[in-house]
Amino acid sequence: MFNLVTRVQSAANQSLTSASILTGIVIVLTLLQLFKDNVWGIDTTTISNIESKSSIKYSFQYGSVNRKPKENNKITFDLDTDLTKLFNWNTKQIFIYLTAEYPGKSQGSSNKVTFWDKIITNKEDAILKLKNQRSKYSVWDVEKGFRGRNATVKLEWNIQPHIGPLIFGETSGIGSFEFPNVASK
Incomplete structure (x- = not known):
């Protein structure tokens, strides 16, 4: 049930989700700064x-x-x-x-x-x-x-x-x- 493939897939999904959230935050902050300027x-x-x-x-x-x-x-x-x-x-x-x-x-x-x-x-x-x-x-x-x-x-x-x-x-x-x-x- 908890084999190596499942653990790798879980870590990859967690990394991808974190990277997507971080990218979204960067985009929003960039646009806010451009609107502010x-x-x-x-x-x-x-x-x-x-x-x-x-x-x-x-x-x-x-x-x-x-x-x-x-x-x-x-x-x-x-x-x-x-x-x-x-x-x-x-x-x-x-x-x-x-x-x-x-x-x-x-x-x-x-x-x-x-x-x-x-x-x-x-x-x-x-x-x-x-x-x-x-x-x-x-x-x-x-x-x-x-x-x-x-x-x-x-x-x-x-x-x-x-x-x-x-x-x-x-x-x-x-x-x-x-x-x-x-x-x-």
């Missing part, structure tokens, strides 16, 4: 001097299909932000990314693209003061082109903890720009 209301972000540059590309790497030209866009921007509130004892790293959202072709729809991103691994690097930063990615629209539409730019973040789920949010700093009209060749 009001990380979803970070208002120290300024996105300014956004300049958009569009061009026509024929390469498959830039969204061209069947060698038909595709409008391609890059931006330069200034970014000033302090994300130190996002770091606590359970933060492994933070993934930040600059997105632009603009109206889609159909009524009420919108498109969202990512122009730039960065991984921050420690609190000392969480204060960013970027001037004339070029976008990391060259983007194209799912439609034929951007056609001079207005875009809203936001800095979004993703906390990757040592233990627990990924936590997403965005700063309250918002910038905007207009995609230039580019005539296809």
Whole structure:
């Protein structure tokens, strides 16, 4: 009745239950600390001097299909932000990314693209003061082109903890720009 297999199974179940409870406590404490620090209301972000540059590309790497030209866009921007509130004892790293959202072709729809991103691994690097930063990615629209539409730019973040789920949010700093009209060749 009390053989070795039963004892090992009992010890394994006790260990797994204890580890699950401890993980739950860590997750709850992490979320409580983030709510206490009001990380979803970070208002120290300024996105300014956004300049958009569009061009026509024929390469498959830039969204061209069947060698038909595709409008391609890059931006330069200034970014000033302090994300130190996002770091606590359970933060492994933070993934930040600059997105632009603009109206889609159909009524009420919108498109969202990512122009730039960065991984921050420690609190000392969480204060960013970027001037004339070029976008990391060259983007194209799912439609034929951007056609001079207005875009809203936001800095979004993703906390990757040592233990627990990924936590997403965005700063309250918002910038905007207009995609230039580019005539296809």
